[in-house]
Amino acid sequence: MLVVEDLHAGYPNVPVVAGANLSVGAGEIVALFGHNGAGKSTLMKGLFGVLGRCPGRVTFDERPVAGFSTRAMTRLGMTLVPQERGVFPSLTVKENLQMGFWSSGVGRATAKAEYDKRLARALGYLPLLEQRWNDKVGNLSGGQQQMVSIGRALLAGPSLLLLDEPSTGLAPNLVDDIMALIGQLREEEGMSVLLVEQNVGQALAVSDRVYLMKGGQIIHEATPAELAESQNLWALF
Numbered sequence: 001m002l003v004v005e006d007l008h009a010g011y012p013n014v015p016v017v018a019g020a021n022l023s024v025g026a027g028e029i030v031a032l033f034g035h036n037g038a039g040k041s042t043l044m045k046g047l048f049g050v051l052g053r054c055p056g057r058v059t060f061d062e063r064p065v066a067g068f069s070t071r072a073m074t075r076l077g078m079t080l081v082p083q084e085r086g087v088f089p090s091l092t093v094k095e096n097l098q099m100g101f102w103s104s105g106v107g108r109a110t111a112k113a114e115y116d117k118r119l120a121r122a123l124g125y126l127p128l129l130e131q132r133w134n135d136k137v138g139n140l141s142g143g144q145q146q147m148v149s150i151g152r153a154l155l156a157g158p159s160l161l162l163l164d165e166p167s168t169g170l171a172p173n174l175v176d177d178i179m180a181l182i183g184q185l186r187e188e189e190g191m192s193v194l195l196v197e198q199n200v201g202q203a204l205a206v207s208d209r210v211y212l213m214k215g216g217q218i219i220h221e222a223t224p225a226e227l228a229e230s231q232n233l234w235a236l237f
């Protein structure tokens, strides 16, 4: 579904990702682990088009998409939930979710039915959003804002979700909820997920495959079982 080859990404005069290769299959949950500053967020942003044209190849659903805008990526079915959440605090929950829906470029003719369908699904996964429907997002807690951010991404109707540290700042029980949600999205929607996460144990429990990143490079690929068993792999990391 997603293939990234020899991707270089960074910021003006700050090269960060130096030739990364990774893939995510259909319906697969892939975790990306690495220390602070390893380049995980930069890799996610680079492949999703946040950083403009980055050298390297990105293929999504067998289509070359390197250099596509984030809007174009979203329309094709890839959505990023950024670490900093990216919600609009002065808008209500409803308005934030509607923005997610419109970002996916659904034609007017089918918009109402499609919106209703996606919204019902998202609220099924994230019932809190319905309870806070007309509240300004800036008045919600950090965890609740994270739910809005994920809900907004779901309204875009993605087949691949890029989740950048979705559990940042969340209480342990909410981290479990987020991991359970990721598993549910795969089981019930067939969604693919690329997950950056510091809660390694909880992320391993839902992941099919894992990449380890260090110094801007992917240094190893493993299954959760291999990672759990091998002290050597952790030493690499």
Ligand SMILES: Nc1ncnc2c1ncn2[C@@H]1O[C@H](COP(=O)(O)OP(=O)(O)OP(=O)(O)O)[C@@H](O)[C@H]1O
Residues within 6 Å of the ligand: 011, 012, 014, 016, 034, 035, 036, 037, 038, 039, 040, 041, 042, 043, 083
């Ligand atoms: N906007 C920016 N401008 C310049 N340098 C940046 C910018 N954002 C990040 N960096 C640098 O890029 C490097 C990688 O950062 P990145 O956020 O990709 O790491 P990360 O692995 O996601 O870390 P963390 O787990 O702490 O989120 C860091 O050295 C950071 O200082």
